Amino acid sequence: NAGVTQTPKFQVLKTGQSMTLQCAQDMNHNSMYWYRQDPGMGLRLIYYSASEGTTDKGEVPNGYNVSRLNKREFSLRLESAAPSQTSVYFCASSARTRSTDTQYFGPGTRLTVL
Amino acid sequence: GQSLEQPSEVTAVEGAIVQINCTYQTSGFYGLSWYQQHDGGAPTFLSYNALDGLEETGRFSSFLSRSDSYGYLLLQELQMKDSASYFCAVRDQSASKIIFGSGTRLSIRP
Numbered sequence: 001n002a003g004v005t006q007t008p009k010f011q012v013l014k015t016g017q018s019m020t021l022q023c024a025q026d027m028n029h030n031s032m033y034w035y036r037q038d039p040g041m042g043l044r045l046i047y048y049s050a051s052e053g054t055t056d057k058g059e060v061p062n063g064y065n066v067s068r069l070n071k072r073e074f075s076l077r078l079e080s081a082a083p084s085q086t087s088v089y090f091c092a093s094s095a096r097t098r099s100t101d102t103q104y105f106g107p108g109t110r111l112t113v114l
Numbered sequence: 115g116q117s118l119e120q121p122s123e124v125t126a127v128e129g130a131i132v133q134i135n136c137t138y139q140t141s142g143f144y145g146l147s148w149y150q151q152h153d154g155g156a157p158t159f160l161s162y163n164a165l166d167g168l169e170e171t172g173r174f175s176s177f178l179s180r181s182d183s184y185g186y187l188l189l190q191e192l193q194m195k196d197s198a199s200y201f202c203a204v205r206d207q208s209a210s211k212i213i214f215g216s217g218t219r220l221s222i223r224p
Contacts, residue, residue: 043157090156
């Protein structure tokens with residue numbers, strides 16, 4: 001039971017390059033999320049998927065696209081990277097019941113755009 | 115819209131007790147969560163309050179007052195390993211997405 005996994009762990013891009021960040025969860029959760037975290041800052045929601053087949057914009061969606069490939073996988077794509085997208089990216093999935101509301105985070109992808 | 119406010123930094127002494135406050139504004143309320151994040155790591159879930167009162171989990175407790183739109187995280191018997199950032203979080207009015215506070219950095223002195 002790996003929880004939430006993300007690849008790659010580190011990436012350096014040049015301005016204008018594209019890349020896809022991969023995320024997978026093995027906890028059978030319906031909801032998945034992509035956040036970015038800039039140094040010394042909180043988590044800002046980029047996109048989320050409440051269930052397989054649906055995606056919605058979060059607080060900072062510009063410059064990103066997502067795909068909910070199946071229930072397990074939720075990928076984030078940067079079509080044309082910019083230095084302002086240098087950040088740590090976290091994927092998460094969530095389990096919500098009457099008594100708890102828990103987000104499980106992946107280890108993060110540290111992205112630098114030169 | 116939704117917003118959460120928490121102090122940016124708190125300093126405490128090893129072995130002491132510290133309280134981290136969080137006030138929130140939401141259109142609908144589905145509960146208040148707390149997360150811990152060590153430098154270089156990912157956030158991990160600590161506690162959740164859906165109803166008023168205190169929830170205790172070992173050295174950590176979390177309190178909620180829905181009438182005051184206020185909650186806090188209480189850490190007792192502080193250890194050096196508790197040095198981390200702590201985030202409060204709520205769901206937005208659609209209940210689909212989760213909004214995080216900007217975080218409180220807890221520094222512990224020997």
